[in-house]
Amino acid sequence: MSRSKTKRPLLAGFLPGLASLTKRGSAGWMILIGAIIVSSIIIMTLISPWITPSDPTATPPTIDNPLRSPPSWEFPMGTNKLGQDMLSRVLSGGAVMLQVAVLSVFLCFLLGVPISLLASYTGGIFEKVCSLIMDSLYAFPGLVLAIAIAAMMGRGVINMAISIAVVYVPSYFRLVRSQVLTIKELPYTEAAKATGAKGRTILLRYILPNVVPSIVVVATVNFADAILTAAGLTFVGLGVGIDVPDWGWDLTKGFELLPSGAWWVITFPGIMIVLLALGFTLIGEGLNEMLNPRLEQ
Amino acid sequence: MGLRSYIITRVLLTIPMILLLLSIVFLVVRVMPGDPVALHFERRASEESMNEMRSRLGLDKPLHIQYFEYLVGLLNGDFGRSMQDYSPVGEQIFSAFPATLELAIFSVFIAITAGILLGVRASRLYNSLQDHCIRAFGIIAYAIPVFFLGMVFQLIFAVELGWLPTGLRTRPTMEPYGLTLNLNYPAGGLVPILLWALPAGLICCVLCFIVLKRRNIKFWPKGFLFCLPAFLAGWIVWTFASWHFMSVGVLHISTGLFTIDSLLEGNVVKFVEALKGLCLPSLTLGIVLSGVFIRLTRNNMLETLRVDYVTAARARGLRERTVVYGYALRNAFLPILTMMGLQFATLLGGAILTETTFSWPGLGRYLVSRINYRDYTAIQGAVVYFGLIVALVNLVVDIFYAYLDPRIRL
Numbered sequence: 001m002s003r004s005k006t007k008r009p010l011l012a013g014f015l016p017g018l019a020s021l022t023k024r025g026s027a028g029w030m031i032l033i034g035a036i037i038v039s040s041i042i043i044m045t046l047i048s049p050w051i052t053p054s055d056p057t058a059t060p061p062t063i064d065n066p067l068r069s070p071p072s073w074e075f076p077m078g079t080n081k082l083g084q085d086m087l088s089r090v091l092s093g094g095a096v097m098l099q100v101a102v103l104s105v106f107l108c109f110l111l112g113v114p115i116s117l118l119a120s121y122t123g124g125i126f127e128k129v130c131s132l133i134m135d136s137l138y139a140f141p142g143l144v145l146a147i148a149i150a151a152m153m154g155r156g157v158i159n160m161a162i163s164i165a166v167v168y169v170p171s172y173f174r175l176v177r178s179q180v181l182t183i184k185e186l187p188y189t190e191a192a193k194a195t196g197a198k199g200r201t202i203l204l205r206y207i208l209p210n211v212v213p214s215i216v217v218v219a220t221v222n223f224a225d226a227i228l229t230a231a232g233l234t235f236v237g238l239g240v241g242i243d244v245p246d247w248g249w250d251l252t253k254g255f256e257l258l259p260s261g262a263w264w265v266i267t268f269p270g271i272m273i274v275l276l277a278l279g280f281t282l283i284g285e286g287l288n289e290m291l292n293p294r295l296e297q
Numbered sequence: 298m299g300l301r302s303y304i305i306t307r308v309l310l311t312i313p314m315i316l317l318l319l320s321i322v323f324l325v326v327r328v329m330p331g332d333p334v335a336l337h338f339e340r341r342a343s344e345e346s347m348n349e350m351r352s353r354l355g356l357d358k359p360l361h362i363q364y365f366e367y368l369v370g371l372l373n374g375d376f377g378r379s380m381q382d383y384s385p386v387g388e389q390i391f392s393a394f395p396a397t398l399e400l401a402i403f404s405v406f407i408a409i410t411a412g413i414l415l416g417v418r419a420s421r422l423y424n425s426l427q428d429h430c431i432r433a434f435g436i437i438a439y440a441i442p443v444f445f446l447g448m449v450f451q452l453i454f455a456v457e458l459g460w461l462p463t464g465l466r467t468r469p470t471m472e473p474y475g476l477t478l479n480l481n482y483p484a485g486g487l488v489p490i491l492l493w494a495l496p497a498g499l500i501c502c503v504l505c506f507i508v509l510k511r512r513n514i515k516f517w518p519k520g521f522l523f524c525l526p527a528f529l530a531g532w533i534v535w536t537f538a539s540w541h542f543m544s545v546g547v548l549h550i551s552t553g554l555f556t557i558d559s560l561l562e563g564n565v566v567k568f569v570e571a572l573k574g575l576c577l578p579s580l581t582l583g584i585v586l587s588g589v590f591i592r593l594t595r596n597n598m599l600e601t602l603r604v605d606y607v608t609a610a611r612a613r614g615l616r617e618r619t620v621v622y623g624y625a626l627r628n629a630f631l632p633i634l635t636m637m638g639l640q641f642a643t644l645l646g647g648a649i650l651t652e653t654t655f656s657w658p659g660l661g662r663y664l665v666s667r668i669n670y671r672d673y674t675a676i677q678g679a680v681v682y683f684g685l686i687v688a689l690v691n692l693v694v695d696i697f698y699a700y701l702d703p704r705i706r707l
Contacts, residue, residue, distance in 0.1 A: 026429070132313065132314065132317060133317060133321075135314065136314045136315075136317045136318045136321065137321070139314070139318075139642060139687055139688060139691055140318060140321075140642065140683075140684050140687060141642040141643070141645040141646045141683050141684070141687055142642065142643070142646055143645075143646030143647075143649055143650070144645065144646060144649065144664070144679075144680050144683045144684070145321075145325075145680070147649070147664065147668065147676075147680075148322065148325050148326065148676060148677070148680045149325055151668050151671075151673070151676055152325055152326060152333075152336075152673075154336075224439075224440060228440070228442050231442045231444075231445075232442065232443075232444070232646070232649075232650050235442075235444050235650060235653065236649065236650070236653060236664075236665045236668055237665070237668055237669055238668065251442075251444070251445060251448070254448075255444075255448055255654070258448060258451060258452060258456065259456060261452070261456050261457065263452050266445070266448050266449075266452070267449075270442070270445040270448070270449070273442055273445065274437070274440055274441050274442070274445065277439075277440035277441075277442070278436065278437060278440040281436055281439055281440045282436065285436060
């Protein structure tokens with residue numbers, strides 16, 4: 001790989017790059033806002049051990065920690081049923097969601113891209129079988145399948161990530177396949193074939209680089225879906241565990257307090273999930289618009 | 298290819314897909330690490346009781362025989378027996394399904410109406426403030442976990458304001474009751490109702506009189522022959538209508554969709570109750586789904602509004618509404634229809650969470666409650682049922698699509 005020799009230093013190019021996004025219309029703004037939301041949530045989660053005002057998993061409650069108290073100066077986001085400080089839980093609760101999302105997108109990538117590249121490039125019976133399996137999986141309600149797999153595999157971040165990854169592999173497969181089928185017929189691929197390039201070279205050097213942009217778009221949108229699915233899995237009782245601060249878990253527990261009108265227990269974790277999913281959706285939408293500028297006329 | 302042969306091919310293609318789907322579910326539940334029976338007891342039961350359950354559920358046989366029995370059972374509509382109480386899963390699924398169907402119908406209706414109206418509006422006002430607001434709404438709607446939105450709605454409209462019920466399909470006054478006669482008489486007996494219905498008869502009489510006057514028919518004697526039956530008909534019909542109207546008792550279940558059942562009964566109170574129960578869940582699910590439809594409608598309309606025949610229609614001086622809804626939307630509708638088929642799977646996923654949030658006794662709630670019991674045969678049954686519905690809906694949508702757009706059949 002000798003193409004990327006003239007690479008700018010990463011950070012030096014990154015910030016001006018972000019700033020120049022605003023010159024590219026609404027798509028640029030969407031990416032910028034999404035990136036700001038996502039990165040600030042990631043930073044917040046990373047530094048949470050040092051900034052949480054109290055222990056997010058503190059049990060049993062003490063006199064200092066009243067049970068289910070509304071927001072006050074001492075507890076800006078109130079406390080939950082166990083008297084744990086909601087602010088601390090919100091600050092540190094993103095870890096599970098982010099881990100599950102990153103892991104599942106990574107697994108999707110690892111599973112989906114090679115299989116789909118190979119299948120759609122080689123064609124034949126392998127492609128037919130893969131397509132059939134992927135189409136059946138794609139048509140299946142995602143959350144239902146994730147629930148079935150997660151119910152069998154039990155709790156845990158990795159199990160959650162696997163069950164989500166299985167659900168979203170088909171969307172990679174379909175996308176990559178449709179792209180490869182187009183690129184395969186393009187003149188430059190034909191030319192490469194004519195010069196006697198090997199199948200592997202064509203696949204890795206000619207097809208893959210052209211598929212990557214759309215994979216990135218799908219992956220970003222996939223992040224949002226993975227987060228929402230993870231929250232859903234947690235809500236139906238297939239989440240990570242009990243003592244880990246997690247927005248999905250807090251939301252689920254807060255749901256039990258709903259009839260008493262304890263709005264603060266669900267509102268803040270819920271908004272954090274919405275923000276995280278929103279950030280990734282915005283990035284995905286913006287990238288999509290930028291890469292497919294059909295409508296920019 | 299004609300429509301008929303397309304349908305036949307499509308149906309034939311669905312069969313391997315369904316078979317594959319069933320196999321995937323079978324593999325997930327039986328073959329993946331983790332023995333369902335051991336998981337069900339959380340490894341706290343003795344080996345004998347676990348073995349007994351295995352033999353009662355047929356889980357001790359070799360895998361290929363289990364697979365065969367599972368497929369044959371499904372062909373006969375047998376979804377296996379529950380681990381909880383050995384009751385047939387199929388019956389429980391069938392009795393839970395109408396609730397999900399009703400929720401799905403209403404939320405799809407809300408999603409598509411909102412999606413098309415807002416999407417069309419955004420595309421007409423491209424790049425305006427309204428367009429940006431609608432797009433923002435669409436994206437946020439997509440990013441909200443459906444159960445969080447449901448909780449917020451419950452908190453606002455049910456807990457704080459108390460306008461709508463927090464969920465549940467039925468009120469205490471309206472217990473569903475299968476196949477019995479409604480013997481609840483309205484309060485006060487027949488006489489007050491007859492009196493109450495008297496004005497309705499009079500109104501009918503007056504209406505009849507006005508019509509006769511317009512036609513220059515004298516009231517006496519010919520007109521009277523029309524007016525008297527009109528009065529009696531109005532009176533009697535309204536008496537019976539209000540009999541139903543005032544009685545709130547058992548609800549006859551015939552279709553399982555409470556709104557339809559109450560309408561079949563002709564009872565407005567029950568219908569309103571059913572709608573009130575449906576309001577929050579279907580709104581929640583509808584809003585979350587509408588995001589996709591807004592985006593799709595907007596993008597398609599943006600393309601279609603630039604096409605020549607739309608300009609031609611405008612040039613001919615047609616009203617803008619006719620141009621947009623009659624010409625452009627008609628052609629932008631096909632992708633929306635396809636999306637409807639694809640979104641049905643998302644809808645069912647959302648329905649699981651919505652049903653759990655609103656204690657809606659549908660299929661999703663059934664599935665979630667079985668997860669808590671670790672009832673793996675029931676989970677498998679419900680998952681299979683979900684898959685079958687989606688396959689069926691996709692089949693219908695594809696056929697409808699081919700019917701609308703002959704190019705697909707090629």
